[in-house]
Amino acid sequence: MKLPPNVSKADFAAALKAFAGIVGDQWLFTSDEDLELYRDSYSILWGETDERTASAAVAPDNADQVVELVKVANRYRIPIYPISAGKNLGYGGAAPALAGSVVLDLKRMNRIVEIDERNGYVVVEPGVSYFDLYNYIQEKGLKLWIDVPSPGWGSVLGNALDGGVGVTLAPYRNHFDAQCGIEVVLPNGRMMRTGMGALPGAKTWQQFRPGFGPRIDGLFKQSNYGVVTKMGFWLMPAPESFATGVVTVPMFRDIIPLVDIVGRLEQSKIVQGLWTLSSPTTGTPGFAAHEAGPSKPQDAKILGGVDMGKLEAAAKSSGLPFWACDFNFYGPKKLIKAQWDCVRDAMREIPGARFKLGEIRRLPLPPEELAKTRDLGPLGIPTLKTFDLGPMFSYEGEDVVGHIFFSPVIPRTGEAAIEAMEVFAAVARKYKLPCPPLQFPSSIFERAFLFAIGLPVTRSAVVNAKIRAIVSELVAISAERGWGEYRTAPAFYDLVMGVYSYNDNALRDFLETIKDAVDPNGIMSPGRYAIRSRHSRDADV
Amino acid sequence: MRDEAALHTVSERHAQMVTRRVVIGAGLASASVACAAGFSAYSPTMGPGRKTGPIDALLIDETTEPPRQMAALVKEAGWTLPVVSIRLDASGQAGLARIFDTSHAIVGISSGATLFCLERIAWDHGFRLTGRSQRCANDPGDDTFQQDVTALLSGSHPPAASPSELTRAYRPSRADGMLHAWVMRKSASSYVCRRRRDV
Numbered sequence: 001m002k003l004p005p006n007v008s009k010a011d012f013a014a015a016l017k018a019f020a021g022i023v024g025d026q027w028l029f030t031s032d033e034d035l036e037l038y039r040d041s042y043s044i045l046w047g048e049t050d051e052r053t054a055s056a057a058v059a060p061d062n063a064d065q066v067v068e069l070v071k072v073a074n075r076y077r078i079p080i081y082p083i084s085a086g087k088n089l090g091y092g093g094a095a096p097a098l099a100g101s102v103v104l105d106l107k108r109m110n111r112i113v114e115i116d117e118r119n120g121y122v123v124v125e126p127g128v129s130y131f132d133l134y135n136y137i138q139e140k141g142l143k144l145w146i147d148v149p150s151p152g153w154g155s156v157l158g159n160a161l162d163g164g165v166g167v168t169l170a171p172y173r174n175h176f177d178a179q180c181g182i183e184v185v186l187p188n189g190r191m192m193r194t195g196m197g198a199l200p201g202a203k204t205w206q207q208f209r210p211g212f213g214p215r216i217d218g219l220f221k222q223s224n225y226g227v228v229t230k231m232g233f234w235l236m237p238a239p240e241s242f243a244t245g246v247v248t249v250p251m252f253r254d255i256i257p258l259v260d261i262v263g264r265l266e267q268s269k270i271v272q273g274l275w276t277l278s279s280p281t282t283g284t285p286g287f288a289a290h291e292a293g294p295s296k297p298q299d300a301k302i303l304g305g306v307d308m309g310k311l312e313a314a315a316k317s318s319g320l321p322f323w324a325c326d327f328n329f330y331g332p333k334k335l336i337k338a339q340w341d342c343v344r345d346a347m348r349e350i351p352g353a354r355f356k357l358g359e360i361r362r363l364p365l366p367p368e369e370l371a372k373t374r375d376l377g378p379l380g381i382p383t384l385k386t387f388d389l390g391p392m393f394s395y396e397g398e399d400v401v402g403h404i405f406f407s408p409v410i411p412r413t414g415e416a417a418i419e420a421m422e423v424f425a426a427v428a429r430k431y432k433l434p435c436p437p438l439q440f441p442s443s444i445f446e447r448a449f450l451f452a453i454g455l456p457v458t459r460s461a462v463v464n465a466k467i468r469a470i471v472s473e474l475v476a477i478s479a480e481r482g483w484g485e486y487r488t489a490p491a492f493y494d495l496v497m498g499v500y501s502y503n504d505n506a507l508r509d510f511l512e513t514i515k516d517a518v519d520p521n522g523i524m525s526p527g528r529y530a531i532r533s534r535h536s537r538d539a540d541v
Numbered sequence: 542m543r544d545e546a547a548l549h550t551v552s553e554r555h556a557q558m559v560t561r562r563v564v565i566g567a568g569l570a571s572a573s574v575a576c577a578a579g580f581s582a583y584s585p586t587m588g589p590g591r592k593t594g595p596i597d598a599l600l601i602d603e604t605t606e607p608p609r610q611m612a613a614l615v616k617e618a619g620w621t622l623p624v625v626s627i628r629l630d631a632s633g634q635a636g637l638a639r640i641f642d643t644s645h646a647i648v649g650i651s652s653g654a655t656l657f658c659l660e661r662i663a664w665d666h667g668f669r670l671t672g673r674s675q676r677c678a679n680d681p682g683d684d685t686f687q688q689d690v691t692a693l694l695s696g697s698h699p700p701a702a703s704p705s706e707l708t709r710a711y712r713p714s715r716a717d718g719m720l721h722a723w724v725m726r727k728s729a730s731s732y733v734c735r736r737r738r739d740v
Contacts, residue, residue: 037664131634384629387654388604393714
């Protein structure tokens, strides 16, 4: 039996017995076969001594059981690691951040606690998946939409806590920003509610985010200060119509005025749907990191470091624009038309810009149309289609079994986007990575670009070590330019936190001061996002 | 092209499936294309062996086109088994959950990508992958894959020594053009129920 670090066999056995007493024997998992399921399928440390594997897993049914489990964990100093659905592949999955932790599997807690159509919110437990919530709304005929990540089998609550994002309207895309109200079991076993939820019998827990006093909800994002057992989310009213408008601009450097203009439109709340860049010239589709197929002839040129001026000149002679920008619009037909008019008017200052608004389609789409729609995410419908894409199937002679993301946040300017594309393309060329040679920025965040560069994961320790070294290089290159990651896989928590080092690591020190105060025994998700309590830090020295 | 009448979505079909063995009376027709790299790879646990219990359903990946010669086999299976189409979208989730809740053993034909997803969904219902075979999806004239499926359906293959080894041994891809035949069985151990609860 695998033991948690610094825990005796006798104490671990006593703790497991106490856990089973709380949840029932059938909800305590200790066999090798069961624990295999708590490995991270996309682990970049697979099969190595540093792989973070669980010593046991325990699955409570409700928050009261969580309270009791946390108290037992404190009594025996057992590190516990809460997971919701455990499906955030590429960012850790169901595996703990510290090897030997007991996974607190919250899948059984899958109640949709409350949903309010008038005020547009829902309260869910950790085990509620996007599929669950979507199907519930459909079954009840509620006029509400959810914003879904890709893929949609994950937990609504867990995705938000991990910093996940979706693809509909701006106020809902950043899932943690769409939350309103948290119920959390603190590391000492005490239950707490944030915001208005601190008022017993509060009628506005999901309606007024600031609450009274300091707003602390953010402390539970990408952290280890408690087990979140309920969370409220704002939902968007189901829009009447949907349309996609395409703006094309001819030249590579047209991205600079294009980004400035779209930025003004977004800051003015005229453009609220996601906009996506693709390149007819290079043949690179939108969301290239997820959808790139096998290399095309144009890609080979770019891989070799082609002169963009020559490329766009060749494209111009064939009538192809360099950039295409797809805008998603939602709402009443007349609003979509007005938004499109504003986009067109603003973009006209770019010479050679062309415009095409697609059909404004009444929602919900009939099933036969939905069946033909390639990407359902912008329509708020969860799918697992992203797994069908999987263009990376071999690297360095090894089967690719998954991916990890390198996900830096870049300034929202065309100049920064060009610089980032060049920097990341150079790394892709250097290591012959099976990812698109030219990565395009994503506009998921409202005021900054996101790059999400998928890197291959194999079952070869040698190849995985190479990938880890590439990630280290990418993190360092980015930090030199003032770019940092918004999220990362557990193997890189310390690496990435290390670059957030302003004033001699003042942020990390502050987070650890909080950790010492709320979790003196260091039992809650030690090491998650590189936050550790004092005794863990001392042990590392 | 597949004959869509032969395949029924899980959600549409399962209401009938759980009450009676549905006869699926149509075959599959697939335009096969020669595949230079065509092969069939047995997992070590495949092949004739002792019986391991009856199969409750045959699942077909709607994103793949099984080879033409599989049509007769699927048709034949349809006389005794529910043959259902795997849909990994929102509408298919409830039906899949019902199949997992009411079955003890299922056989499937799918891409590696679909198997990867389905396996992880099945875990929460106590299932484990216990046998698997793969071949190039467009390789005509290769009977071994058909034989594998027959063995899986008849339950005449021994259980895997280690389900985790099977899990690790395939590429979770659709782009690689491989077709997988597999069997999953409900484990004796407890499992995390995924039936949604509304308050």
